[in-house]
Amino acid sequence: MADGWEDIDEDTYYFDKKTHVAATGWTNTDQYTDDEKKKIKEFKSNVSKLVKFEKDDYKKDEKPDEKETQKLEELADKFGEKTFNAYDRKVYEKFGGAVFYQYYFYSDHTLCTGFHKINGYYFYFDEETGKKATGWKTIDGKRYYFGLTGAAAVGEFEEGEDKKYTFSNEGVLADGIVKIDAEWKFKKEDGSWAKSEFVTSKGETYYIGEDEAALTGWHTIEDKLYHFDNDGKLSKGLFSDDSGLYYIDKNGAQKDKWVTAGDKTYYFDGDGKAVSGWREIDGTDFYFDSDHVLQNEWTTIDGKKYFLQNGVALRGPVYIDDKYYNFGEDGYLKSGWVSWRGQKFYNNKNGTVVTGWKKIGGKRYYFNDYGMMLINTTVDGYNINNDGVAHKAK
Known part of the structure; x- marks a missing residue:
């Protein structure tokens, strides 16, 4: 039958040497050193004295004299508010004497190592041996105080007249930002x-x-x-919530400003919110999609097709990918007749500009190499009137 320490399938167990039962919870397997025994015994005795003193729980013939009362008052100061002793006392009163045991085993009987939260308190058990840490320890570059019970100190503590300590909710000694209860604070x-x-x-x-x-x-x-x-x-940077999209830096939310983040460009209005849809900025109309991003190239808006450069819709005749289009005065692509700066053009169904002869509604028209409809002239033996309609010359 197993007894003592046993390694099974890479896990460590401890079996009682008399009952051979695998340990769970707090377990003491090693002998304390004389110094450890003395400290624990003295601590327990002091707590017992304080409990009686605080409750005035004495029989008539046990009442402490003046000298003893003074000693008890001095002891009460040592266990006063914000002292490590007072914290260890709380832990001791919650767990009982078992908290001084050096090892802890999970409910499946395996040895606890590393940090572990037990009944609201953090303890640290050596990663190799599983032995509980006590006193000051540096772990992964962070300082902790585990005290006599081994529970990591949390909150604010005072030691003497000039030493003050603050520990986070996880027991880390404050250095800069630290969480205490539900608030973040900064220790200078x-x-x-x-x-x-x-x-x-x-x-x-x-x-x-x-x-x-x-x-x-x-x-x-x-x-x-x-x-x-x-x-x-x-x-920092782009931030969104239910109220909108913002861009925040050390100077706060950007307002009335263009911001490029990565390969996307945004504009933030006077409230700091990114705009969307059509927006007039310094006299020019720009278009931003529903994600507030400034749009480029071909874009369909409300069923109409635009070509945007830096968010601005192109207007009039323009070459795109070697094709000739005319977006007219309105800036979106359409077929049929299009006006631009007093001139008439005609677009095919795909929006490209017609050049040369074109029969429209049973009438002949002529468009030059730029797509402009000619008027009051003769082309290829046809007279073109003021409306652009061509008739065979007589």
Whole structure:
């Protein structure tokens, strides 16, 4: 029968040496050092004393004298608010003495390694041995304090008169931006909290409000519009929500400006929103699709075909891919008669310009090499009148 440590299929187990039952939960397999025994014993004794002292739970003949009362008051200070001792006490009172055990096994009896959250507290177990960490530790470049119980400290702590510590919800010692409870805050190098200012941490920009918490959502700061995500990070570049599409940089949402992002061009109006559809800008009409992107080349809009250059519809006669079209005064392609700057043209069904002779509605017309209908002239023995209609010369 198995007893002690056993490796099975790359997982580690521990079997009680008497019952041979595989361990689960907190388990102690190693002997404590004399120093560890002393610290744990003293801690338990101090907590027991404080509980009695706080409840004044003494029999008449057990009441502490003045000297003993002073010692208990000093002990209470050591376990006071924002002390590591007070935090360890909370953990101890929640888990009981088992929290001082050095190993933890999952419900499937396998050894716990790495970070693990147990009943709301984070613990760290060595990746190789599974032994619980205590005290100060640096893990993956981040500092933690696990205390005597091994539970990672979270929140704010004070040590003596000049040492103050802040740990994130995951137990990381604050250095720059840190999440405390439901708020993101920024710890400066001098130990103070940022307030009413922009800060940068790990490449991300935040704005810390008057309450020392990072702003989220839309905010106007010094007359500039900014958006911050749920973690307080400044939204940068293209950003969209239910209200529209925006482009945000360190100067806030761009307003009344052209912006090129990648290979796409946008225009943002006075509210900072990207425009769509036809929009007159500085006296020129531009077209943007439903994704707010400035359009180019062939584009169908409301059933009409346009050719756009930098969002502007071409008008009049133009060559495209070696074909000759005339978009007329309106700027969209159509067949039949087209007017351009006082001249008449005629387009085929595909929008290309007719040149030479063309019979239209039973009448003959002549269009020169540029597609313009000729009037009041003679061509190939035909007299062309003021309406452009040709008749055989007599």
